[in-house]
Amino acid sequence: MSNIAIKLENISKQYRLGVVGTGTLSHDLNRWWAKVRGKEDPTLKIGQENTLAKEGGDYVWALKNINLEIKQGEVLGIMGKNGAGKSTLLKLLSRVTGPTTGQIKIKGRIASLLEVGTGFHPELTGRENIFLNGAILGMRKGEIRKKLDEIVDFAGVAKYLDTPVKRYSSGMYVRLAFAVAAHLEPDILVVDEVLAVGDAEFQKKAIGKMQDVSKGGGRTVLFVSHNMASIQQLCSRAVVLQSGSVFFNGNVKSAVEKYLLQNINYFNSKGRYDFTNQKIGDDKFLLQEITVSDSKNKIRTLFLQEEEIVIKIKFKLFSFIAGMRINLWIKTVSGIIAFGTSSHELTKDRLDKGIYKIKAIIPPGLLNTGRYILGINIGIPGVKFLVKNFDFGFVDIESGAVHGSAYSEKWEGIVAPKIDWLYEEVS
Amino acid sequence: MTEKQLNNIVPENWSMIIKPKRHWFDINLKELWAYRDLIALFVRRDFVAKYKQTILGPLWFIIQPLLTTLMFTVVFGNIAKLSTDGLPKILFYFSGIVGWNYFAESLKATSNTFVTNASIFGKVYFPRLTMPISIVISNLVLFFIQFVFLLVFIGYYYFLGVNISISFYILLLPFLILMTAGLGLGFGIIISSLTTKYRDLTYLVTFGVQLWMYATPIIYPLSSISGIYKKFILLNPMTPIIETFRFIMLGSGELNLGQLLYSFIFMIATLILGILLFNKIEQSFMDTV
Incomplete structure (x- = not known):
């Protein structure tokens, strides 16, 4: 009971569709009038799934009654189609916006990386941006100063530390930004697809760092990605979201399968x-x-x-x-x-x-x-x-035996093409 | 015993609970204090970023009020021949502009807080109040630079033999600055909270601040106004501040502690209202901005 780092209780989030800003006054008055009469908020009706298809209704539920518990030290992967509610969930967790109903309980310091380099100012130097970005993520100046060398080293930008970041290559920029966040030492780290950027070598480094963070420090990581390979490599458990609800919650391998199969509209149409x-x-x-x-x-x-x-x-x-x-x-x-x-x-x-x-x-x-x-x-x-x-x-x-072996075993490989094997007797 | 009862007996020590609606008075000033380094870094960023790659750099801080002073001197002083309470026109207008600018710039810059920072606010959480506070501090630095120039002008006219007396009420200066900052911040964050939904206000701000300046004794001394107009102008919380500022720096105008107290109470009320509103809006503005 006590080793739960995050607990989501009946979390729902409603969004208003259409052009926000028009008619808000009349909606506000409507809500206020309902409130005065002691009635339910007319705009808060349950219903309206969040599908990307266009249907009637001005409001959608981006998340609906999410209940989740995430243990300390767990690396949880979050998957789902576009519009399934992943980003909304992360936004709620990182306190960018508030839930419509329910509550989230969090134990420890939480840091989120919804985008690397948030608050980076192009005119400032690498060093200045490390301090600014660190402070935005909740670090004190002294903390950053202590970690400065480590951050610079990890990002590999020592030579450019006093150059404005607008002169950085996009790879350097991302590496620096990720390095700051990775050295934040939060109790809970929320990461959104940042690994999709940077070169392969850096991605490996980043995944390694995140593994260290969870294994070494016993910290909790929430990781949202479309990249099945990194989810499988990194996560100990995964949640698949669909239309704002939890569709699957369990081990990573089945989650990946569920995720891929939920994209298939006609699962039962047999060909x-x-x-x-x-x-x-x-x-x-x-x-x-x-x-x-x-x-x-x-x-x-x-x-x-x-x-x-x-x-x-x-x-x-x-x-x-x-x-x-x-x-x-x-x-x-x-x-x-x-x-x-x-x-x-x-x-x-x-x-x-x-x-x-x-x-x-x-x-x-x-x-x-x-x-x-x-x-x-x-x-x-x-x-x-x-x-x-x-x-x-x-x-x-x-199975057949086209790959050349009829022995009953799990044959490795993505494909198993029929390859011609020939022999000739040499002597 | 059911699990629920167990939970009731052993309260778990959550460090944070995110709830749908924040209470009006649920203001986390401790958190704001924890982010004081961020405020300092924002101030620094504002300066570095603004004047990088400009030739005159921080000189721009002083060019704008100087040109305004010059314009006022020509238009209101020489052409319209408005009274300046017997003071040199340059000194009279410049002192008013320096004081007014701090208020106006703080208000204008903070009134955009949510809209201009939507992209960063949408990605990461930090106490949103750090942003307007850092703006007001940036503008304070700007004010001090202009203030130094004011002192230079005063010194110049003093040597020319103009009768200027800096009164010992100069001790009130920090208090005046605080009030100006508080009013600018207060009004700014009220407007910024409202603009997340009603964007029309953005257009009103620039225009409104300009009108407000004419309702403040900047281009005319309070002593030249009487009757119903004076009553109206005294309702303006900036009036006593500007008058007192001129009084302690130049020895003209009037010092009325009662009116100053009115400004102070007005400032406190605005600030409290602003913080409450800002705090309420900050949690959900991403959905409406």
């Missing part, structure tokens, strides 16, 4: 994905249907390694679209892209107004066993997306 009522696309392009089948046009999602997989994409064009292409991505359930393929050369300047079905044939003897996520994006390269990163379905692959 036929009908989008005619969905309006996926724009005024020139509409996605109608995708099917996954075998070479004999039988629709299914379970395949053997030695079978070919046929993916047919049916769509409607309202006019000629120059340079259009459909990209197909095959990903593992942990989000790693196995490979991608594109229809560009086929479709770029060929298709006029009409309904088309194009198909991609994934050759036999390519995928490993297990589940693969199928995703597409459709667009004009370098110009725009018609359909952006849309994970529509999955296939399950059962």
